[in-house]
Amino acid sequence: KAGVTQTPRYLIKTRGQQVTLSCSPISGHRSVSWYQQTPGQGLQFLFEYFSETQRNKGNFPGRFSGRQFSNSRSEMNVSTLELGDSALYLCASSLLSRSTGELFFGEGSRLTVL
């Protein structure tokens, strides 16, 4: 059974650019969550999608957005990149509700903003 796949794994952008990250969840999983991981802050929740609808959103500016497609694949977009957006962006999928089940994480997309 394939795990959660995130692409690209590494990318370098400059300030002001935008970036789109992709996540393919485990087959059959309908919930996809996104987290930002930085050394000082740990894992910060960005948003969660379930059946193409955003179900929860964390405390991030509107520059961070996402969407989910009918096949459960998800993308997140960050516009007008800032230096502080440099981080590992993790996608996690789960079968149903995250609060009762296990989150399966991908290996992440490491974004560096110069």
Next chain:
Amino acid sequence: QQQVKQSPQSLIVQKGGIPIINCAYENTAFDYFPWYQQFPGKGPALLIAIRPDVSEKKEGRFTISFNKSAKQFSLHIMDSQPGDSATYFCAASTPGNTPLVFGKGTRLSVIA
């Protein structure tokens, strides 16, 4: 606002030692407390989880101790091995469709 406070930030133990990682919370509505393990270059993976109706749960060498009145829970790793060297995250969530909130992580190094 950090909802789950994790300590220590880093920990070094000798092989065979028992590292203990602690987490504290304020929200009494939390009812699910998992621990995730993350190796370098990998995403976190569920290690063990507990609900507040039990005070302890063991899975192999890993034990969660839960103190509901103190609003604290901890992870103990028995007979630690160099292969246990990783970053450990505690987390918590409330019932319903709410996000899992994570502690800031503990980097554990087990030296031979």
